[in-house]
Amino acid sequence: MGIFSEASGHAGNPVEEQDKIAKELIDRGRKVIKLSRGDPAVYFKTPKYIIDAYIKALKEGKSQYEYFYGAQELREAVAKRYRRMYGLNLDVEEDIIATNGVSESLIFLNSVLMNKGDRAVMFRPFYTLYEGLLEINHGRAIYGSYDEGDGWAIDLDHLKKALKNSKRIKYMLITNPNNPTGTVLNRKMIEEVVDIANDNDIMLVSDEIYDEIVFNGATFTSLAQIAKGTKHVILNGASKNFDSPGFRIGFMIVPGKDKISKEFKERVVKYAQMRLSVNTPAQYAVAEGMNNIKEHKRSIDHMVREIADRTNFTYKMINESRYMEAVRPNGAFYILPKLNIRDINVKDDTEFAKRLLLEANVQVTRGSGFGSKNHIRIVTLPDKKTIGEAMDRIERFCRKNNR
Ligand SMILES: Cc1ncc(COP(=O)(O)O)c(C=O)c1O
Incomplete structure (x- = not known):
């Protein structure tokens, strides 16, 4: 440990661990779709x-x-x-x-x-x-x-x-x-x-x-x-x-x-x-x-309506795939599908997330970062066109790596 405290070894956030690789890919001209960070202000302007x-x-x-x-x-x-x-x-x-x-x-x-x-x-x-x-x-x-x-x-x-x-x-x-x-x-x-x-x-x-x-x-x-x-x-x-x-x-x-x-x-x-x-x-x-209250109601109602629509769309696409299944969300802006890992040629969710970013240019977060192995977390904030494109890429990645 040298000069560092033992405790500081626990610091960090799995949500951000692939940001550096994503940035390098973007810098090289790749169109990376980020479904990793739960930041609503990126997708909905602060009122x-x-x-x-x-x-x-x-x-x-x-x-x-x-x-x-x-x-x-x-x-x-x-x-x-x-x-x-x-x-x-x-x-x-x-x-x-x-x-x-x-x-x-x-x-x-x-x-x-x-x-x-x-x-x-x-x-x-x-x-x-x-x-x-x-x-x-x-x-x-x-x-x-x-x-x-x-x-x-x-x-x-x-x-x-x-x-x-x-x-x-x-x-x-x-x-x-x-x-x-x-x-x-x-x-x-x-x-x-x-x-x-x-x-x-x-x-x-x-x-x-x-x-x-x-x-x-x-x-x-x-x-x-x-x-x-x-x-x-x-x-x-x-x-x-x-x-x-x-x-x-x-x-x-x-x-x-x-x-x-x-x-x-x-x-x-x-x-x-x-x-x-x-x-x-x-x-x-x-x-x-x-x-x-009036202005808040206007903005939160709009945001929740959009989030519900985007989340339900993501849910539908996930459950149409034979490589994943998920519980239907009813709050926040995430979904946590389970990977049918026996059908995909990857060791675990960590390898899946890493290779998905490198090979299909979609950034998700490995479920093990949330204590849930062989799941991935998808942020459902982007518009449906972006989510649709990302889900297509995930499906192609899984098919290519069909076990
Ligand atoms: C459950 C939960 N708690 C806390 C936070 C962090 O919130 P804050 O921006 O207020 O620090 C987040 C952010 O994603 C979260 O999802």
């Missing part, structure tokens, strides 16, 4: 009213460090949003902490809770950063699972077994709607998970960054609507619902008044103090994003 609010904030001189807890306007807007959407009564002064994206919330979560040998429960397949951030903080994962055969619902029996003899569990993290599966947990499932967390006295964390990107008849339920009275944390932000990932705005909501929740908040705030501030003008822009 004008939000951009205008950002510019207005700058013109008003809002370029100072903001209060480390987050701008009052943003925290008030978040509280109003959660009252409107989920009937919650959050304390603006204490319960909402602004962060530089959900990514920073995850850094705080692990920094505050994990000591060497502590554990956290996450479900396979998981969002790529969860495992690395846990390990950087010397924590170890206990894996529950989303069951592909059951529409990616949580396998409750497996979870109960996994928790049985485990000690020092600091938190259990669910993702709803889910990245990488693109599915939404139903209310009953969340109730069961809350019961299990209570029985085992575990803090529940729900990453709900896609909570407005729900379609195909699914209904989203926030953990906060169910976990009242138990210790829990909600992670959310502006990257997806407000189509502004580059603003780097997120927030952590800790509604509980119990001793643990209070101390957790105090400790998170100390980390927030040490990084001084979240992007100031962006906080004002996102506050306007949430408060201007």
